[in-house]
Amino acid sequence: xxxxxxxxxxxxxxxxxxxxxxxxxxxxxxxxxxxxxxxxxxxxxxxxxxxxxxxxxxxxxxxxxxxxxxxxxxxxxxxxxxxxxxxxxxxxxxxxxxxxxxxxxxxxxxxxxxxxxxxxxxxxxxxxxxxxxxxxxxxxxxxxxxxxxxxxxxxxxxxxxxxxxxxxxxxxxxxxxxxxxxxxxxxxxxxxxxxxxxxxxxxxxxxxxxxxxxxxxxxxxxxxxxxxxxxxxxxxxxxxxxxxxxxxxxxxxxxxxxxxxxxxxxxxxxxxxxxxxxxxxxxxxxxxxxxxxxxxxxxxxxxxxxxxxxxxxxxxxxxxxxxxxxxxxxxxxxxxxxxxxxxxxxxxxxxxxxxxxxxxxxx
Numbered sequence: 284x285x286x287x288x289x290x291x292x293x294x295x296x297x298x299x300x301x302x303x304x305x306x307x308x309x310x311x312x313x314x315x316x317x318x319x320x321x322x323x324x325x326x327x328x329x330x331x332x333x334x335x336x337x338x339x340x341x342x343x344x345x346x347x348x349x350x351x352x353x354x355x356x357x358x359x360x361x362x363x364x365x366x367x368x369x370x371x372x373x374x375x376x377x378x379x380x381x382x383x384x385x386x387x388x389x390x391x392x393x394x395x396x397x398x399x400x401x402x403x404x405x406x407x408x409x410x411x412x413x414x415x416x417x418x419x420x421x422x423x424x425x426x427x428x429x430x431x432x433x434x435x436x437x438x439x440x441x442x443x444x445x446x447x448x449x450x451x452x453x454x455x456x457x458x459x460x461x462x463x464x465x466x467x468x469x470x471x472x473x474x475x476x477x478x479x480x481x482x483x484x485x486x487x488x489x490x491x492x493x494x495x496x497x498x499x500x501x502x503x504x505x506x507x508x509x510x511x512x513x514x515x516x517x518x519x520x521x522x523x524x525x526x527x528x529x530x531x532x533x534x535x536x537x538x539x540x541x542x543x544x545x546x547x548x549x550x551x552x553x554x555x556x557x558x559x560x561x562x563x564x565x566x567x568x569x570x571x572x573x574x575x576x577x578x579x580x581x582x583x584x585x586x587x588x589x590x591x592x593x594x595x596x597x598x599x600x601x602x603x604x605x606x607x608x609x610x611x612x613x614x615x616x617x618x619x620x621x622x623x624x625x626x627x628x629x630x631x632x633x634x635x636x637x638x639x640x641x642x643x644x645x646x
Contacts, residue, residue, distance in 0.1 A: 289629055291581040292463045292622050297527065301519060305469075308515040320491075323514035330521055331474060335450040339483040341475045342509025343490050346441045346459025349473040350378035350415075352507065353437055353455045356486040359384050359412045366406055367415040367439075368398045369590040369601075370609040375417055375439050376590045384412070386599065388591045390606045394551050396420070396562075396616075399608070400428035407434060418443035420550070421465065421531075421559035426452040440476075445528045447555035454479045455486075460517060465531070465559055465623075466524050468513040527623035531558040534625050541634040546641045547571070547617070560585070561621035567641070568617045574640035575619075580633055583618045 298305065312323065324342050332340045343349050359365060361383040367375050369388040376386040389402040398416040414432065416424035417439040423446050429436050436453035443449055444466040450456040458464075460472035477483035485502070488495055493502030535558045539549055547565035550556070565571060568584060575582045589609045591601035603610065619633055 286579050286632075288579040289581060289620050289632065291583055291618060291620055293620075293625070294462050294467065294622070296625075297623050298520065298523075301523070304519055305516055308519055309512060312512045312515050318511045320508055321511040321514075323511050323518060324509050327509070327514040327518050327521070328474075330518060332476065334445075334521060334524075335456075335476050337450055337456075337476045337478055338480060339477050341477070341483060341487045341490060342514060343473040343475060344507040344509065345471040346457060346461065346473040347374040347378060348490075348505065348507040349457035349459070349475045350374065350437070350439065351381055352486045352489050352505065353457060353475055353482070354378060354382045354384065354413075355489055355505075356482050357413065357435070357437075357454070362410065363412040364408060364410040365413045365415055365437075366398075366403050366411060366434075368417055368419070368609070369592075369606055370396060370586050370612055371417040371419060371439070371590065372441070372586070373590060373593065373595075374441075375415060376596060379415070380596070385410075386590070386596070387411070388599075388601060388606060388609075390608045391419075391612065392425075393608050393611075395422055395425075396612055397422060397424040398429075400425050400432070403429065404432055407432065413437050415439055417441075418446055418449055420562050421446055421557040422550070422553065423448045423555040442559040443557060445524050446557045449555075450476045451478060454482060460513065463559075465528060465557055466517065466520055468520075469516055470510070470513060472509050472513040472517065473507075474509070528557040530623040530625075531621065532556070534558070534621060534623075534630065535561055537627060537630050538619070538634065541630060543634050543637065546634075546637050558621055560618045562616050562618045564612070564615045565617060566615055568615055571637055571640050572617060575633070575636055578632070578636045580636060581620060584616055585618060586616075587613050589613050 363384040365379045379386040413435045415437045438453040438456035440456045441459035456476040458474040460468035489504040490507045493504030494500045547563040
């Protein structure tokens with residue numbers, strides 16, 4: 284009998300115990316007949332704000348729109364520069380370019396893989412309107428260091444809902460509820476969190492065609508609203524998030540206890556890390572990934588073509604060797620199975636598969 288396949292993220296396992304409650308909440312929305320900007324969206328925005336420790340949040344259609352809306356709300360556009368990492372998902376730089384502004388890439392720290400404050404400082408010019416650090420793989424960026432630079436901070440927190448210390452330093456923070464995220468929906472969804480009330484009000488209008496009440500339109504806006512049906516589920520999942528993040532941290536510690544660190548470089552732990560992904564580094568990535576695949580265990584490598592080398596952004600003029608730490612990370616990162624509630628047995632199987640592959644490599 285072949286082994287049971289192991290996914291990279293098992294979303295269904297994470298909320299299996301809540302299935303009946305999920306269906307009940309979905310039925311309530313269907314029965315209400317209110318699907319757009321209804322009571323669940325309003326309640327979720329309030330509950331998320333309280334959880335994050337910010338005055339206000341605004342629900343939007345997805346995490347990419349969240350970034351674009353914040354940039355628009357800040358008036359960032361042609362002629363402006365926003366500093367961001369190249370070792371992240373395309374949406375970070377795409378949102379900046381979508382606004383007509385210029386993404387300026389800075390390198391990442393070799394340990395955390397988050398944006399390097401020292402390199403950011405070197406790239407600040409009179410055209411710099413914001414710094415956009417990403418809390419990569421669930422690890423909080425060095426927000427204190429960025430705050431000292433005197434440039435507005437937009438936190439791309441798509442991978443880090445619930446990570447300690449996030450959302451309260453930047454003028455705004457953005458989140459994605461894509462189904463693999465720590466706090467996830469049953470489809471697309473996003474959120475903007477604000478420490479600036481005026482910016483929050485502007486984004487709230489921009490998400491709805493630049494209007495407060497669908498009669499007077501003050502801005503050229505967007506149609507980007509969090510669905511009522513997603514908000515209903517997110518309200519339930521938000522009550523579980525602390526436990527889910529704790530389980531992720533326990534799973535990360537278990538990988539270390541199983542001796543994985545003898546076989547590859549583990550992500551350095553810190554108290555705020557919520558392990559959206561568990562990403563190790565190894566020069567033997569391709570061989571280990573092949574062994575995992577043979578054992579029907581999923582793995583993934585992220586940002587193998589960093590943003591500064593992506594075809595759509597070649598017009599910015601970056602070449603190979605421009606961001607050496609980023610480019611090295613692109614060649615050796617490997618994400619292993621991780622979700623809230625992953626069992627010790629699955630983790631043991633992952634580590635043993637890597638151990639056997641390492642022995643073959645040594646031989």
